[in-house]
Amino acid sequence: MSxxxxxxxxxxxxPLDARAQAEIRALSTRARITAxxxxxxxxxxxxxxxxxxxxxxxxxxxxxxxxWGTRRIMFRLPRSLLDLDAAEPYCVGDHxxxxxxxxxxxxxxxxxxxxxxxxxxxxxxxxxxxGVRGELAAGDHRALYLAWLAGYGSWERDEHAFDRDEDDExxxxxxxxxxxxxxxxxxxxxxxxxxxxxxxxxxxxxPPLGRTxxxxxxxxxxxxxxxxxxxxxxxxxxxxDEAAAVRMEMLRRxxxxxxxxxxxxxxxxxxxxxxxxxxxxxxxRQSRQVAERDEEEARxxxxxxxxxx
Numbered sequence: 001m002s003x004x005x006x007x008x009x010x011x012x013x014x015p016l017d018a019r020a021q022a023e024i025r026a027l028s029t030r031a032r033i034t035a036x037x038x039x040x041x042x043x044x045x046x047x048x049x050x051x052x053x054x055x056x057x058x059x060x061x062x063x064x065x066x067x068w069g070t071r072r073i074m075f076r077l078p079r080s081l082l083d084l085d086a087a088e089p090y091c092v093g094d095h096x097x098x099x100x101x102x103x104x105x106x107x108x109x110x111x112x113x114x115x116x117x118x119x120x121x122x123x124x125x126x127x128x129x130x131g132v133r134g135e136l137a138a139g140d141h142r143a144l145y146l147a148w149l150a151g152y153g154s155w156e157r158d159e160h161a162f163d164r165d166e167d168d169e170x171x172x173x174x175x176x177x178x179x180x181x182x183x184x185x186x187x188x189x190x191x192x193x194x195x196x197x198x199x200x201x202x203x204x205x206x207p208p209l210g211r212t213x214x215x216x217x218x219x220x221x222x223x224x225x226x227x228x229x230x231x232x233x234x235x236x237x238x239x240x241d242e243a244a245a246v247r248m249e250m251l252r253r254x255x256x257x258x259x260x261x262x263x264x265x266x267x268x269x270x271x272x273x274x275x276x277x278x279x280x281x282x283x284x285r286q287s288r289q290v291a292e293r294d295e296e297e298a299r300x301x302x303x304x305x306x307x308x309x
Contacts, residue, residue, distance in 0.1 A: 004067040006122040007031075007047055009038040009059040010130060013244040020058055024049070036255050052108070056101035061133060062125040063191075069113040071191055073129060076104045078245060081137040081252055089172035090144040093162075095151030107136075109147040111192045113157055120191070129191060131184030137248040138255050142175045142185055149202055150192035154272050156278075157193075167272035171202075174266050175210030178202060195301070201277040205266035 015035035016024070024033055025193035031040035038059070040047065055062055055076050062074040082105050087098040097108040132143040148171070155162050178199070181189065189199065225230075237246050269277075 003042070003044060005042040005047070006063070006065045006108060007038065007040050007042075007051070008063045008122070008126050009051075009054060009274065010061040010126060011036045011058060012060040012130070012133070013082065014241055016058055024054070024058065043226055052106070055106050056104070061126060061130045063122060063129065063175065065120065065122045069115065071111040071193070073109045073126075073188065074190060075107045075130075075133045075136065077099070077107075078248070079103055079105050079131060081248055082107075086141070087144060090141075090148040092148055092151035095143070095154065096147045107144075109150075109188075109192060111150060112154065113193060115157070121251065125187060126190060128187045129184055131182065133187050134251075137183065138251050139177070140177075141173070141208055142181065143188055145172065145175050145191060145202070146181075146185060146189050146194055146199075147180065148172055149198060149274075150189070150194040152274070153193070153195050153198045155271075156195070162271075167270060169271045170268045171271070171274065172268075173200070174206050174268070176207045178206035180209055195278070197278045197281050201274055201281055204277075205269070207266065218258060222258060223250075 017035075021033055021035065024031075024038060028038075028047060030041055031038055051062055051064060051072075051074065055074050060076045062072075064070070064072040064074075078140060079100060080103075084098060084100055087105060087107060090096055091098055095110055097110075099106055136143055152162070152166070152169075155166075226234075234246050234250065237243075
């Protein structure tokens with residue numbers, strides 16, 4: 001099989017200036033580089049840059065895919081919107097990693113599968129998945145849980161992925177709304193190869209998502225309650241080319257201050273309980289399918305007997 005690698009980066013909060021673009025261009029002469037994006041494909045050779053460092057310095061989102069089975073998605077967010085303490089419970093070995101870089105937090109979500117199954121077209125995927133970044137900034141941690149779940153889900157594909165001690169590892173806090181994922185979250189789950197049965201078992205204790213409060217009237221009333229000094233400070237940051245960061249920060253505050261109260265966290269399960277639940281779910285489905293086939297065959301046999309009579 002010939003080699004194929006795909007790299008895509010997005011600069012969302014602040015576009016790259018001419019100097020930064022020149023520094024990126026020095027790493028790749030064939031890439032399509034603009035003030036807000038970097039896209040390149042490799043059929044031989046490797047990218048000379050370090051994606052981790054590029055994320056720390058320049059970009060806010062990154063997608064990588066290789067035809068030997070590696071898939072990786074990365075996000076950079078202000079630490080004021082997602083801190084390390086909130087992300088660390090969802091970290092799993094090399095599958096989900098988080099670290100700080102100055103005022104930012106960098107998330108790296110990775111899926112590995114060396115089965116040779118090549119069925120994913122990367123072009124256009126990041127434009128959908130990147131919506132997860134805004135959801136995380138607004139306090140929606142479903143994407144973190146999905147990445148954690150996909151990490152342990154890889155155990156079924158690779159029996160050596162984890163030690164047996166991991167059986168007793170407790171799941172992190174289960175966010176509400178796992179049974180009603182957004183389009184970016186669904187795309188992320190597919191990209192990380194999250195098994196549908198595993199997701200269904202995990203969602204069994206996830207409470208329904210509360211009613212959203214993103215009503216324009218409520219938002220306008222909330223903004224009107226801000227002090228004049230604070231509105232001036234926010235407006236100045238917008239003029240100083242921080243509009244995207246200001247928007248995320250204000251939406252996060254709006255959600256935190258107006259979201260309805262939620263019930264207590266559901267009980268946390270072990271990794272073994274989740275994986276056993278998947279096995280049980282699949283066994284039940286197989287039993288139903290066998291029973292349905294037997295019933296269909298019996299119906300056809302009765303029809304044949306009736307026709308013979």
